[in-house]
Amino acid sequence: MNLADMLCYADIQQLSNIASTYECECNGHSKNDLIQSILSRVSRRDVFERQVSTLSTEDIRFLNSLVFEKRELFSLEELMARAQQSNYDSPGDGRNPREMIAQFKHRGWLFNGYSQSTKYLFQLPVDLKRRFTDTMALSFGQNLNYADEPSVYRDEHKLIVDDIAHFLHYTFHEEVVLTGDGSIYKRNLHQLLDRMAVKEEPVTKGGWRFGYGRKFRDLPSRFSLIYDYCYYQDLLLEQPGRLELTDKAKLSVMEGRREDLSEVYRFWLKLYKGPIPNLQSLVYWIGKLADDWVSASSLGSVLCKLIRPFYYDSPEAIYDQRILQMLMHLGVIRIGEDEQEGKTIAVTRLGQSLISGTYVSDEETIPIEFDNMTLH
Structure with a gap:
């Protein structure tokens, strides 16, 4: 699913967290206003590039481990393991894997599934994968x-x-x-x-x-x-x-x-x-x-x-x-x-x-x- 679809299934608490991350100015009690405001902000190239540019090396490794996967769903245990494996420069001193996952959720990059069978699984919006690779390629190319x-x-x-x-x-x-x-x-x-x-x-x-x-x-x-x-x-x-x-x-x-x-x-x-x-x-x-x-x-x-x-x-x-x-x-x-x-x-x-x-x-x-x- 794309970002717009996942936002529709997200609860208002996650939408509020995402809106706060992107400094959206909207009615925080209206799900529709939150979704439209988030989409408007995320669609801006400068806003998206700024979010990617603030990522740590560990964050980039974690993101890199997800965007090239063809499958869409990941368990919490899988994400925890990938986040942990992204911190190999100074093991034990890095961020808690749960914090990394929470940060990605607040950015609107990870969402829980919406059905009964997938609500404990996580997915990355399909349309953001291409934007991630394009943005990182631009950053790497410099x-x-x-x-x-x-x-x-x-x-x-x-x-x-x-x-x-x-x-x-x-x-x-x-x-x-x-x-x-x-x-x-x-x-x-x-x-x-x-x-x-x-x-x-x-x-x-x-x-x-x-x-x-x-x-x-x-x-x-x-x-x-x-x-x-x-x-x-x-x-x-x-x-x-x-x-x-x-x-x-x-x-x-x-x-x-x-x-x-x-x-x-x-x-x-x-x-x-x-x-x-x-x-x-x-x-x-x-x-x-x-x-x-x-x-x-x-x-x-x-x-x-x-x-x-x-x-x-x-x-x-x-x-x-x-x-x-x-x-x-x-x-x-x-x-x-x-x-x-x-x-x-x-x-x-x-x-x-x-x-x-x-x-x-x-x-x-x-x-x-x-x-x-x-x-x-």
């Missing part, structure tokens, strides 16, 4: 440094799809040995990495690597994604001591099929949403703000505030290595170099199509086990 198109840039387009085919082709024709812990035998791994269109070095021992896939500990990031994609798509069989293809994969190799890049991109979202819960919204912002060449560091200064650290991965490392680097591997962005701005990025036409055409719900997140824990 901190960005744009650049000219670089003379040389890296665009991997659909190379990851080709390399999935190369991996399957190699496994079809060669014996791929697995060690006792399920890792690919070193000689096979070197041969596989040499066949990839995008070169990666084998993972060195000693550093921490977990959370971003089943094989992330043992394989470099891009090839780890390729391996896990094939595994979850039922293309690989991990037999004792060897890796084989399923009948489905064998047929694919013999017929020379290629995987659909949109499915690989969707899989990446599902796999990385565990350690980066708001990944989908971050990718949306990259698509919105990097439609032209933009300084990666200036974009990072905006988006890293929305990224929660993951164990030893800082927001900056997640932004650069787990998001930008992987988006380039997926053909979503190009990466270049500018003399003044340094590293620059731009979303490709293919990338815009993938971002706008893909939605992954929280329930689709792939759980990853590590150290006897399961990451959802």
